[in-house]
Amino acid sequence: MSDSKQQQEQALGKVRDRIDEIDREIHRLLNERARCAQSVAEIKTRGGTEEAVFYRPEREAQVLRKVMSRNEGPLPDQEVARLFREVMSVCLALEQPLDVVFLGPEANFTQQAALKHFGHSARCKALDSLDAVFRDVEAGHANYGVVPIENAEDGAVNHALDLFSRFNLGICGEVELSTHQHLLMTDPAELERLDVIYAHPFAFNQCRHWLEARCADVKCVEVESNAEAARKAAESSSAAAIGGDVSADLFGLQLAQSNIEDQPDSRTRYLVIGRQAVGASGQDKTSILLMAHDRPGALYELLEPFRKRNISLTRVESRAAPQSAWDMLFYVDFEGHADSPEVAELLQELESGSVELKRLGSYPKAVL
Incomplete structure (x- = not known):
């Protein structure tokens, strides 16, 4: 072995050590952090009569x-x-x-958002429907549910907005996901x-130009789900699937492109x-959620309390109110927490006006 090669090996050995x-x-x-987490659980459950809350979105x-x-x-x-997200999860x-x-x-972008x-x-x-997700969470069969609410192409998912008016659930968090599609193969x-x-x-629609x-000469076969596409691709070395990271993880596929x-x-x-x-x-x-009668100036009256308090709106969606004495349903996101004085004052003013208001919750902005 040459002197330079020996010196390189010695240097590498020190770094590896x-x-x-x-x-x-x-x-x-x-392991020390894990033991602290176990201590937290013991403290929360020790002598408590109410159900302990282990997941704290604001803390995370x-x-x-x-x-x-x-x-x-x-x-x-x-x-x-x-x-750190994975460490906290474990x-x-x-x-x-x-x-x-x-x-x-399974293996769709909503699952990817849940894991993120x-x-x-x-x-x-x-679960096979938004209704089922809301029912399971409300009934206590699941701790939380994850549902799509908007993306750049499709706008708001209207059915999800309707379900918020029907179920007694709140929003605990949000996830923003870049919806990347990959060509997945076994090799x-x-x-x-x-x-x-x-x-x-x-998925074919999203990747048409590519x-x-x-x-252009490869056969394209439509299937019912990302999971089914990945499952079929995993059966042959000359087949591929289009899907996200979750599809690759679940079926042992690699990113060919x-x-x-x-x-x-x-983004969704x-x-x-x-x-x-x-x-x-x-x-x-x-x-x-705000429910109001459809009349001239209704939206202006709803938004004026936000303007005068300089509270930033991040999303406003409107549609006909389903099965309601009211005409219009407005879904509104804005910055701030309900416990802050200015937001508490805003909500009080809205509740005293000519609308019906349902508080869906305050929650941390998406971090990742």
Whole structure:
């Protein structure tokens, strides 16, 4: 072995020894944090008569924001926060595993949003309708539900808005997700032999231009879900599926081509629904439903209290109120928490006016 090669090996050996030391310290601290989580569970359940609340959205949002603010690199802020998100998920599962339902089918972007928000230690289950998600959470069969509420292409998911008027549930959090589509295969080295692509029609729509440019001669087969596409692709080395990260994880597929969607900046917003009120985190939103009669100037009257208090609106959706004595239903998101004096004053004024108001909850702004 040459002198330079020997010197290189010695230098690498020292760095690897240091990595091993750091790994042991990380491991020790992870277990110490887990033991602290168990102590939290013991304190919360000791002698209590009310049901203990283990998941605190405002507390987790504050922790993740601190992680990002103190990060000095070289790891990006978002990646460090995702690592801590998983650590918190594992530790919370030691206190009490969370049951989370989401609008299925399995392996869709709503499941990806649920995992992004709660981490992979949450027990996530796909349900076949928004109604079923709301029913399971209200009945206590699940701790939380995750539902899509808007995206850049489709606007608000109107049925979800209707369900908020029917069910006695609140919003506990929000998730913002970049909806990237990937070409998934068992072995990306077999890309040249690709003869069929499976995907949900919506996925084919999102990737039409890429497919026309790169895979014009490949057979495209529509299936009912991302999960079914991934399952079929996993059966053949010459087949591929279009799907997100969750599809790849669930079916052991690899990314043959990443981010093949025609609009790479497409984002979808999801809401976390539950039965608990959420405390202030310092960076919060509040959501309400307003029911009013359809008459000239109605919307102006609803928005005027926000303007005079300089409260920023982040979303306003309107539609005909279903099965109601009122004519119009307005879904409104705005900045601030219901416990703050200006928001409390705003809600009091709205409730005293000629509308019916339903408070959907205050919750932390999306962190990741």
